[in-house]
Amino acid sequence: MWLDGIYMGSPFLARYSKDFNQAELFDFVTFQIQEIYKETLDKNTGLLYHAWDESRMQRWCNPETGQSKHFWSRAEGWYLMAIVDVLDYLPENHPQRAAIIEILNKVSEALVKVQDEKTGLWYQVLDKAGEERNYLEASGTAMFIYAFAKGAKKGYLDKKYLDIANNAFDSMVQVMVKTGADGLPVLTNTCGACGLGGNPYREADYNYYVTEVQVENDQKGVAPFILAAIELNK
Numbered sequence: 382m383w384l385d386g387i388y389m390g391s392p393f394l395a396r397y398s399k400d401f402n403q404a405e406l407f408d409f410v411t412f413q414i415q416e417i418y419k420e421t422l423d424k425n426t427g428l429l430y431h432a433w434d435e436s437r438m439q440r441w442c443n444p445e446t447g448q449s450k451h452f453w454s455r456a457e458g459w460y461l462m463a464i465v466d467v468l469d470y471l472p473e474n475h476p477q478r479a480a481i482i483e484i485l486n487k488v489s490e491a492l493v494k495v496q497d498e499k500t501g502l503w504y505q506v507l508d509k510a511g512e513e514r515n516y517l518e519a520s521g522t523a524m525f526i527y528a529f530a531k532g533a534k535k536g537y538l539d540k541k542y543l544d545i546a547n548n549a550f551d552s553m554v555q556v557m558v559k560t561g562a563d564g565l566p567v568l569t570n571t572c573g574a575c576g577l578g579g580n581p582y583r584e585a586d587y588n589y590y591v592t593e594v595q596v597e598n599d600q601k602g603v604a605p606f607i608l609a610a611i612e613l614n615k
Contacts, residue, residue: 382413382416382417382420382421382432382433382435383431383432383456383577384417384421384429384430384431384432384453384456384457384459384460385431385455385456385459385460387413387414387417387459387460387463388459388460388462388463388466389459390413391410391413391414391463391466391467392462392463392466392467392469392470394406394409394410395407395410395466395467395469395470395471396469396470398410398470399470399472404472407471407472407475408477410467410471411467411471411475411477411478411480411481412477414463414464414467414481414484415477415480415481415484417429417433417460418484418488420433420435420447420448421433421448421449423448423452426452426491426494426495426508427487427488427490427491427494428452428457428488428491428492428495428507428508429452429456429457429460429488430448430449430450430451430452431449431451431452431453431456431575431577431585432448432449432456432577432585433446433447433448433449434447434449435447439577439578440578440582440584441577441578441583441584441585449577449585450585450586450587451506451509451585451586451587451590452506452507452508453505453506453507453521453575453590454503454504454505454506454507454518454520454521454522454525455518455520455521455524455572455575455601456521456575457488457492457507457521457525458520458521458522458523458524458525458528458605459524460488461485461488461489461492461524461525461528461532462524462527462528462605462608464481464484464485464528465485465527465528465531465532465535465537467481468481468482468535468537482537485528485532485537485538486537486538489528489529489532489538489542492507492525493545495507495508495510496545496549497510497517500517500552500556501545501548501549501552502517502522502549502552502553502556502557503517503518503521503522503525504516504517504518505517505518505521505572505590505591506587506590506591507521509587512587513591514591514592515591516570516591516595517556517557517570518570518571518572519553519557519568519569519570519571519602519606520571520572520599520601520602520605521572522549522553522557523553523602523605523606523608523609524605524609525546525549526546526549526550526553526605526609526612526613527546527605527608527609527612529542529543529545529546529549530542530543530546530547530609530612530613531612533546534612546609546612546613547613550609550610550613550615553606556570557569557570567597567598568597568598568599568602568603568606569595569597570595570602571595571596571597571598571599571601571602572590572593572594572595572596572599572601573593573594573595573596573599574593575589575590575593
Protein backbone atom coordinates (compact mmCIF):
# COMPACT_ATOMS: atom_id res chain seq x y z
CA MET A 382 0.00 0.00 0.00
CA TRP A 383 1.16 3.50 -0.88
CA LEU A 384 -0.02 6.61 0.94
CA ASP A 385 -0.50 8.36 -2.40
CA GLY A 386 -2.74 5.51 -3.57
CA ILE A 387 -5.37 6.50 -1.01
CA TYR A 388 -5.93 9.76 -2.88
CA MET A 389 -6.03 7.97 -6.25
CA GLY A 390 -9.06 5.94 -5.19
CA SER A 391 -10.81 6.92 -1.98
CA PRO A 392 -12.32 10.37 -2.73
CA PHE A 393 -13.75 9.05 -6.01
CA LEU A 394 -15.14 5.89 -4.42
CA ALA A 395 -16.65 7.95 -1.60
CA ARG A 396 -18.42 10.18 -4.11
CA TYR A 397 -19.60 7.13 -6.04
CA SER A 398 -20.91 5.64 -2.79
CA LYS A 399 -22.97 8.75 -2.13
CA ASP A 400 -24.17 9.44 -5.67
CA PHE A 401 -25.24 5.84 -6.33
CA ASN A 402 -26.46 5.05 -2.82
CA GLN A 403 -24.02 2.20 -2.17
CA ALA A 404 -23.34 2.82 1.50
CA GLU A 405 -21.36 -0.36 2.02
CA LEU A 406 -18.51 1.14 -0.03
CA PHE A 407 -18.00 3.81 2.63
CA ASP A 408 -16.80 1.01 4.91
CA PHE A 409 -14.15 0.06 2.37
CA VAL A 410 -13.02 3.69 2.06
CA THR A 411 -12.71 4.21 5.82
CA PHE A 412 -10.97 0.85 6.25
CA GLN A 413 -8.30 1.77 3.69
CA ILE A 414 -7.61 5.14 5.34
CA GLN A 415 -7.30 3.60 8.78
CA GLU A 416 -5.34 0.54 7.67
CA ILE A 417 -2.57 2.47 5.95
CA TYR A 418 -2.37 4.90 8.86
CA LYS A 419 -1.88 2.03 11.27
CA GLU A 420 0.73 0.29 9.11
CA THR A 421 2.81 3.33 8.03
CA LEU A 422 2.75 5.27 11.32
CA ASP A 423 6.03 6.11 13.03
CA LYS A 424 5.03 6.39 16.67
CA ASN A 425 8.03 8.55 17.58
CA THR A 426 7.27 11.39 15.16
CA GLY A 427 3.63 10.83 14.20
CA LEU A 428 4.69 10.97 10.54
CA LEU A 429 3.77 8.31 7.99
CA TYR A 430 6.22 6.30 5.91
CA HIS A 431 5.66 6.39 2.16
CA ALA A 432 4.45 2.81 1.86
CA TRP A 433 3.98 -0.60 3.48
CA ASP A 434 4.56 -4.10 2.17
CA GLU A 435 2.43 -6.67 3.99
CA SER A 436 4.56 -9.52 2.62
CA ARG A 437 7.87 -7.97 3.79
CA MET A 438 9.41 -9.16 0.51
CA GLN A 439 10.26 -5.85 -1.20
CA ARG A 440 13.87 -4.67 -0.85
CA TRP A 441 12.65 -1.17 -0.02
CA CYS A 442 10.88 -2.20 3.18
CA ASN A 443 11.90 -2.83 6.76
CA PRO A 444 11.82 -6.65 7.04
CA GLU A 445 10.26 -6.44 10.50
CA THR A 446 7.56 -3.80 9.95
CA GLY A 447 7.09 -3.77 6.17
CA GLN A 448 7.42 0.03 6.23
CA SER A 449 9.44 1.93 3.65
CA LYS A 450 12.47 3.93 4.78
CA HIS A 451 11.42 7.59 4.61
CA PHE A 452 8.67 10.17 5.03
CA TRP A 453 8.01 11.60 1.56
CA SER A 454 6.21 14.92 1.64
CA ARG A 455 3.93 14.46 -1.38
CA ALA A 456 2.79 11.00 -0.29
CA GLU A 457 1.69 12.42 3.04
CA GLY A 458 0.13 15.38 1.22
CA TRP A 459 -1.95 13.14 -1.01
CA TYR A 460 -3.09 11.21 2.05
CA LEU A 461 -4.28 14.36 3.85
CA MET A 462 -6.04 15.63 0.73
CA ALA A 463 -7.78 12.27 0.44
CA ILE A 464 -9.10 12.56 3.99
CA VAL A 465 -10.54 16.07 3.67
CA ASP A 466 -12.09 15.21 0.30
CA VAL A 467 -13.56 11.90 1.51
CA LEU A 468 -15.20 13.76 4.40
CA ASP A 469 -17.21 15.77 1.84
CA TYR A 470 -19.15 12.58 1.07
CA LEU A 471 -18.86 10.41 4.18
CA PRO A 472 -22.18 10.52 6.08
CA GLU A 473 -22.23 12.48 9.33
CA ASN A 474 -23.47 9.40 11.15
CA HIS A 475 -20.92 6.96 9.73
CA PRO A 476 -19.35 5.06 12.66
CA GLN A 477 -15.78 5.69 11.44
CA ARG A 478 -16.14 9.41 10.69
CA ALA A 479 -14.76 10.51 14.07
CA ALA A 480 -11.79 8.15 13.71
CA ILE A 481 -10.95 9.59 10.28
CA ILE A 482 -11.05 13.14 11.64
CA GLU A 483 -8.83 12.07 14.53
CA ILE A 484 -6.25 10.74 12.06
CA LEU A 485 -6.37 14.07 10.19
CA ASN A 486 -5.64 15.91 13.43
CA LYS A 487 -2.79 13.62 14.47
CA VAL A 488 -1.01 13.76 11.12
CA SER A 489 -1.50 17.54 10.87
CA GLU A 490 0.01 18.00 14.31
CA ALA A 491 3.04 15.92 13.33
CA LEU A 492 3.51 17.94 10.14
CA VAL A 493 3.54 21.27 11.95
CA LYS A 494 6.48 20.01 14.00
CA VAL A 495 8.61 19.52 10.86
CA GLN A 496 7.80 22.83 9.14
CA ASP A 497 10.90 24.74 8.11
CA GLU A 498 11.42 27.32 10.85
CA LYS A 499 12.43 30.09 8.45
CA THR A 500 9.87 29.72 5.68
CA GLY A 501 7.04 27.64 7.17
CA LEU A 502 7.29 25.25 4.20
CA TRP A 503 8.04 21.52 4.08
CA TYR A 504 10.99 19.47 2.86
CA GLN A 505 11.02 16.70 0.26
CA VAL A 506 12.09 14.26 3.01
CA LEU A 507 10.04 15.64 5.86
CA ASP A 508 12.25 14.95 8.86
CA LYS A 509 15.63 15.68 7.24
CA ALA A 510 15.70 19.49 7.32
CA GLY A 511 19.14 20.85 6.58
CA GLU A 512 20.59 17.58 5.33
CA GLU A 513 22.57 17.54 2.10
CA ARG A 514 20.50 17.93 -1.09
CA ASN A 515 17.17 17.90 0.74
CA TYR A 516 15.01 20.81 -0.43
CA LEU A 517 11.74 22.62 0.22
CA GLU A 518 9.25 20.84 -2.05
CA ALA A 519 6.28 22.55 -3.68
CA SER A 520 3.70 19.82 -4.27
CA GLY A 521 3.72 18.37 -0.75
CA THR A 522 3.69 21.87 0.70
CA ALA A 523 0.70 22.89 -1.44
CA MET A 524 -1.18 19.74 -0.47
CA PHE A 525 -0.66 20.39 3.23
CA ILE A 526 -1.84 23.98 2.80
CA TYR A 527 -4.99 22.81 1.00
CA ALA A 528 -5.77 20.15 3.61
CA PHE A 529 -5.10 22.50 6.53
CA ALA A 530 -7.25 25.27 5.03
CA LYS A 531 -10.15 23.02 4.11
CA GLY A 532 -9.92 21.06 7.36
CA ALA A 533 -10.01 24.23 9.46
CA LYS A 534 -12.87 25.78 7.47
CA LYS A 535 -14.94 22.61 7.75
CA GLY A 536 -14.34 22.37 11.48
CA TYR A 537 -12.27 19.19 11.40
CA LEU A 538 -9.11 21.01 12.50
CA ASP A 539 -8.44 23.81 14.96
CA LYS A 540 -8.73 27.31 13.48
CA LYS A 541 -4.98 27.79 13.98
CA TYR A 542 -4.45 25.64 10.89
CA LEU A 543 -6.08 28.30 8.75
CA ASP A 544 -3.42 30.78 9.88
CA ILE A 545 -0.71 28.20 9.27
CA ALA A 546 -2.08 27.62 5.77
CA ASN A 547 -2.29 31.33 4.94
CA ASN A 548 1.24 32.03 6.11
CA ALA A 549 2.64 29.01 4.29
CA PHE A 550 0.85 29.95 1.06
CA ASP A 551 2.29 33.47 1.13
CA SER A 552 5.73 32.05 1.83
CA MET A 553 5.34 29.56 -0.99
CA VAL A 554 4.65 32.40 -3.43
CA GLN A 555 7.79 34.21 -2.27
CA VAL A 556 10.09 31.19 -2.22
CA MET A 557 8.82 28.89 -4.96
CA VAL A 558 7.15 31.07 -7.61
CA LYS A 559 9.20 33.01 -10.15
CA THR A 560 8.29 34.96 -13.27
CA GLY A 561 9.08 33.24 -16.56
CA ALA A 562 10.42 34.85 -19.71
CA ASP A 563 6.85 35.20 -20.98
CA GLY A 564 5.84 37.14 -17.87
CA LEU A 565 3.74 34.30 -16.48
CA PRO A 566 4.28 32.66 -13.09
CA VAL A 567 6.38 29.50 -12.82
CA LEU A 568 6.11 27.09 -9.90
CA THR A 569 9.51 25.62 -9.07
CA ASN A 570 10.78 22.98 -6.60
CA THR A 571 8.38 20.21 -7.59
CA CYS A 572 9.57 16.62 -7.47
CA GLY A 573 8.72 14.97 -10.79
CA ALA A 574 7.95 11.52 -9.37
CA CYS A 575 8.96 9.11 -6.63
CA GLY A 576 8.05 5.45 -6.48
CA LEU A 577 9.20 2.21 -4.90
CA GLY A 578 10.42 -0.99 -6.54
CA GLY A 579 9.68 -1.54 -10.20
CA ASN A 580 12.18 -1.93 -13.05
CA PRO A 581 14.70 -0.37 -12.83
CA TYR A 582 14.33 -0.99 -9.10
CA ARG A 583 13.84 2.05 -6.87
CA GLU A 584 15.33 1.39 -3.45
CA ALA A 585 13.60 4.45 -1.92
CA ASP A 586 16.62 5.36 0.19
CA TYR A 587 17.43 8.96 1.11
CA ASN A 588 19.62 9.47 -1.96
CA TYR A 589 16.76 8.38 -4.23
CA TYR A 590 14.27 10.93 -2.87
CA VAL A 591 16.64 13.89 -3.07
CA THR A 592 18.00 13.16 -6.55
CA GLU A 593 14.77 12.58 -8.48
CA VAL A 594 14.34 15.29 -11.11
CA GLN A 595 12.61 18.55 -10.13
CA VAL A 596 10.10 19.89 -12.66
CA GLU A 597 8.81 23.43 -13.18
CA ASN A 598 5.03 23.88 -13.44
CA ASP A 599 4.49 20.17 -12.87
CA GLN A 600 0.77 19.43 -12.62
CA LYS A 601 1.26 17.60 -9.33
CA GLY A 602 2.41 20.90 -7.84
CA VAL A 603 0.30 23.38 -9.79
CA ALA A 604 -3.02 21.59 -9.16
CA PRO A 605 -2.83 21.51 -5.34
CA PHE A 606 -1.40 25.04 -5.42
CA ILE A 607 -4.58 26.18 -7.23
CA LEU A 608 -6.76 24.17 -4.83
CA ALA A 609 -5.00 25.82 -1.89
CA ALA A 610 -5.49 29.26 -3.45
CA ILE A 611 -9.21 28.59 -3.88
CA GLU A 612 -9.60 27.46 -0.26
CA LEU A 613 -7.78 30.56 0.97
CA ASN A 614 -9.41 33.02 -1.46
CA LYS A 615 -5.99 34.02 -2.74
